[in-house]
Amino acid sequence: MQIDPLAEYYFQHEPQTICGQEVTAIIDEYVDNYPSVVDRFFTRYYYIKKSGSDKSPYQVLFHSNRICLISLAPEHPAYSNGIASLNFDIGQTDRAKNTVKGKGKKGGMVLQHDSTLALLTTKSGEVYKIPSCVRSKLVEVNTTYSENPESLLTAEEGANYIAIVLPKPEHCEDIKASLMTQEQYDEYKKQLMETSTEEVEK
Amino acid sequence: MINQDLVDYLKGHGVCVVCQLRYLKARGNEYKDIKESLEKLNVKYEAAAPQDEEEDNSETVCKKAKQQSCPCCLGLFSHSFQSQLIESILQTDIHKFECSDIVVAISMPMIVQTRQLAMWYALLEKFGNKIDKERAPDVPLKEAIKLIINPIICKELQKGYDANGIMINIQLSHNMEEDNLKKLKQLHEKAFPTAPNTKRQVVSRGVLDKQYMPKRIKADLFKEYFTVPPQADDILKLDSIEMTGPTVFVAGRYRKISRELSHTPWVLNGKRVMEDSIEEIIIRTVAPYFCKDISRVIFMSSGREDVDVRCLGKGRPFVLEIPNSIHTTLPTAEAHRMECEIDKSCKLSVKNLQMVQREELVHIKSGEEQKKKYYRALCKLHDPATPEILQKLDIPEGFQIQQKTPIRVLHRRPLHTRPRMIYKMKASVDKDNLRVLVLDVVSQAGTYIKELVHGEFGRTTPSVSSIIGQPVDILALDVMAIDLDWPKDVDNSLPE
Ligand SMILES: [Zn+2]
Numbered sequence: 001m002q003i004d005p006l007a008e009y010y011f012q013h014e015p016q017t018i019c020g021q022e023v024t025a026i027i028d029e030y031v032d033n034y035p036s037v038v039d040r041f042f043t044r045y046y047y048i049k050k051s052g053s054d055k056s057p058y059q060v061l062f063h064s065n066r067i068c069l070i071s072l073a074p075e076h077p078a079y080s081n082g083i084a085s086l087n088f089d090i091g092q093t094d095r096a097k098n099t100v101k102g103k104g105k106k107g108g109m110v111l112q113h114d115s116t117l118a119l120l121t122t123k124s125g126e127v128y129k130i131p132s133c134v135r136s137k138l139v140e141v142n143t144t145y146s147e148n149p150e151s152l153l154t155a156e157e158g159a160n161y162i163a164i165v166l167p168k169p170e171h172c173e174d175i176k177a178s179l180m181t182q183e184q185y186d187e188y189k190k191q192l193m194e195t196s197t198e199e200v201e202k
Numbered sequence: 203m204i205n206q207d208l209v210d211y212l213k214g215h216g217v218c219v220v221c222q223l224r225y226l227k228a229r230g231n232e233y234k235d236i237k238e239s240l241e242k243l244n245v246k247y248e249a250a251a252p253q254d255e256e257e258d259n260s261e262t263v264c265k266k267a268k269q270q271s272c273p274c275c276l277g278l279f280s281h282s283f284q285s286q287l288i289e290s291i292l293q294t295d296i297h298k299f300e301c302s303d304i305v306v307a308i309s310m311p312m313i314v315q316t317r318q319l320a321m322w323y324a325l326l327e328k329f330g331n332k333i334d335k336e337r338a339p340d341v342p343l344k345e346a347i348k349l350i351i352n353p354i355i356c357k358e359l360q361k362g363y364d365a366n367g368i369m370i371n372i373q374l375s376h377n378m379e380e381d382n383l384k385k386l387k388q389l390h391e392k393a394f395p396t397a398p399n400t401k402r403q404v405v406s407r408g409v410l411d412k413q414y415m416p417k418r419i420k421a422d423l424f425k426e427y428f429t430v431p432p433q434a435d436d437i438l439k440l441d442s443i444e445m446t447g448p449t450v451f452v453a454g455r456y457r458k459i460s461r462e463l464s465h466t467p468w469v470l471n472g473k474r475v476m477e478d479s480i481e482e483i484i485i486r487t488v489a490p491y492f493c494k495d496i497s498r499v500i501f502m503s504s505g506r507e508d509v510d511v512r513c514l515g516k517g518r519p520f521v522l523e524i525p526n527s528i529h530t531t532l533p534t535a536e537a538h539r540m541e542c543e544i545d546k547s548c549k550l551s552v553k554n555l556q557m558v559q560r561e562e563l564v565h566i567k568s569g570e571e572q573k574k575k576y577y578r579a580l581c582k583l584h585d586p587a588t589p590e591i592l593q594k595l596d597i598p599e600g601f602q603i604q605q606k607t608p609i610r611v612l613h614r615r616p617l618h619t620r621p622r623m624i625y626k627m628k629a630s631v632d633k634d635n636l637r638v639l640v641l642d643v644v645s646q647a648g649t650y651i652k653e654l655v656h657g658e659f660g661r662t663t664p665s666v667s668s669i670i671g672q673p674v675d676i677l678a679l680d681v682m683a684i685d686l687d688w689p690k691d692v693d694n695s696l697p698e
Contacts, residue, residue, distance in 0.1 A: 006633075009631050011640045016515075021548065027638055030677060
């Protein structure tokens, strides 16, 4: 007879009565299709620079409390080319030196949607100026990826954030309107695909 | 200056025996037997002033023969005034309060203070440098009230004197107060002129106490506005008497079985997010027994849990601070009725309801950081559990984490990275679904458990997810115990 190696780890519910009813076991609350943290609390938006030749896409995860996580969209060229470095020192300013104080995030660097957040260099040598995407105050940068840039490519959605920023409440509606929704972004990708196939056909 | 000269002078100007004793600086039991005290101070005692006797039967006398009183206390210490005061207190609803102690607060018109000042100048004129110009020659009225009037009220009401007792607020007035204030204002402008464009100081009781003394205001100036020595006048009038019941504290432990019940009313943009809250259920069930205005009741608890977190086990200690209470005890049967009523919500249960002392609130208010929290989390693994994973999550010796302020509260709280102790962790798994993990965690207060589980994009390290090297999410959380052995266990379902 084989011994079950997990036997000692099986959960056992201890019964308890509260308000005259049996308290339900916590495992009874399990649901299989539970949405992810990103799906539970965030809305996905996308940003592509309006001017210039660089049309690489970025993702903005907008939390219901207006905190935004800025990251590369899954279609960003860095994912296929590999990342050699991610640098928060963008020239005159080092974004990694950002500090915020108190509830109001005093002292946080002021960002416009096209302010450079970080410089990303791919293994093939292209340099991308990662934009802030959102008019906001810089709260936090993710130094994990300046130290270990390759790990950005395998990070889960959300964990791949490059910076956390906080827009003003009164700007949120305009900001959301200026970004691409998931639907608009999917449409944009479809059109891109079509034009590139057309080009190939030509 | 010998005592007899002083008393003779005061008596000659119609000052009552109590005030005479005040000017003899009597500060203790002397007021209980005035005759004996005066004799001890080598002062001849004569029977009550004729004035005082007159007062006793003057209630029906016509307007012209108005009651004249001691020029210093304006009748405050006369027998007739005291009996009128007691009678008025007895006519209030003081008997509705279940409380054996009282505290008395008498608010007097400022004319009484002006009178003491006038007598100070009079004594200076009479006795010269034997009278200090900075320190008043009498025992302050407030002190004398404590020594004389408060004990009488206590005796008549058969109650003790205690700061936590029923507060009796007595408001006195005088028909010359308006005129007095006008003169005080004029005097103040001359005595303490203010530079142009600066705000004029209001003559308050405190200003009178601190700044008004012969050393700072010349007698001649004072006499331009007030008569020295002070003259007999109408007696003080009893304006109003208001009762405030004592503040009482009711403690208990609550358990919460709903994942849709907030701790306090949850309002967003002026709208209720959840229709009820723990605070509201407890207050509306418990407080009406103690007071009418339940909006002033304060709810406190030893920490709190998120809306979607259950609180099981023995529950979380809480206390209500109830001002103006008519009760100071809570009968077991009444407590049990309240507990049963709350059970009917099917969301919240309260047990161990009991009265506690204010001093005991330290249990709830302090040491929050040192308290251990016991949680149970329902988690979902990316891959089915293996013995190896479960062993990795069996950490009886605990570990430390670094936790950044979670994104979900980052918009309203400062960004910090805080070290937090996880004292103990143990995992078990659902026999029928090896992706379903139950995690028992003992943590330091202030640890965000949801973030400890999934790691919040790497912002909490290490996390359950980083320890086992795969994504882990949290589906549900329960508080299993609170590390606070207060209030004591009481079973209100048992007969008394
Ligand atoms: Zn008097």
